[in-house]
Amino acid sequence: MSAFYDYVGIVYKVLPKQEFASGFVKRDLIMTDDIGSNSRYPARIPFTFKKDNCAVLDSVKEGQRVKVRFALDGREWTNPQGQTKFFTDLTGFKIEPADEGAEGVPAPASPDGPVADVSPDDEDLPF
Numbered sequence: 001m002s003a004f005y006d007y008v009g010i011v012y013k014v015l016p017k018q019e020f021a022s023g024f025v026k027r028d029l030i031m032t033d034d035i036g037s038n039s040r041y042p043a044r045i046p047f048t049f050k051k052d053n054c055a056v057l058d059s060v061k062e063g064q065r066v067k068v069r070f071a072l073d074g075r076e077w078t079n080p081q082g083q084t085k086f087f088t089d090l091t092g093f094k095i096e097p098a099d100e101g102a103e104g105v106p107a108p109a110s111p112d113g114p115v116a117d118v119s120p121d122d123e124d125l126p127f
Contacts, residue, residue, distance in 0.1 A: 004071050007090075008098045009033050011064045012044060017054050027054040029092060031068065047092040056095050069094035 013030040029047045033039075047068055049056055060066065073089040 004069055004093070006067050006069055007031065007045070007047075008065070008067045009045070011060055011062050011066055013062060014057050014060050024050075025054055026050045027057050029057055029060065029068070029095070031066075045090070047090045049092040053093060056092070060095060065098045066095050067098045068092050 009031040010033075011029065012032040013028075015028040015030070017025060017027045019025050027049045029049065031045045031047060033043045033045075047070055070090045070092045073091045075087050075089070076084060077087065078084045
């Protein structure tokens with residue numbers, strides 16, 4: 001069972017749906033963090049909505065502040081030359097307008113999942 005997480009941020013781009021010869025369909029949502037939105041190098045975070053979940057992005061607008069529910073997904077791929085590569089995906093499932101009090105950092109969405117205490121003001125980091 002995968003753990004689900006929430007991310008709150010600003011919609012940067014909603015990319016068009018991609019359809020592949022195999023029948024697989026996906027659509028990407030690019031988010032940017034809304035903490036320090038005046039940053040010279042803002043984060044651009046891609047979330048992939050697959051199959052029927054592509055329709056979730058139909059009403060999303062660029063510049064909108066939203067909360068994305070997602071799961072971490074990873075896969076291994078070996079290219080024709082025999083080199084193995086590993087990829088990580090953020091697979092989106094749900095999107096909704098963000099409430100005004102939410103922070104723009106990833107946080108665990110379920111009590112069963114791993115606990116992540118992420119705070120940009122945290123002075124207790126060991127590094």
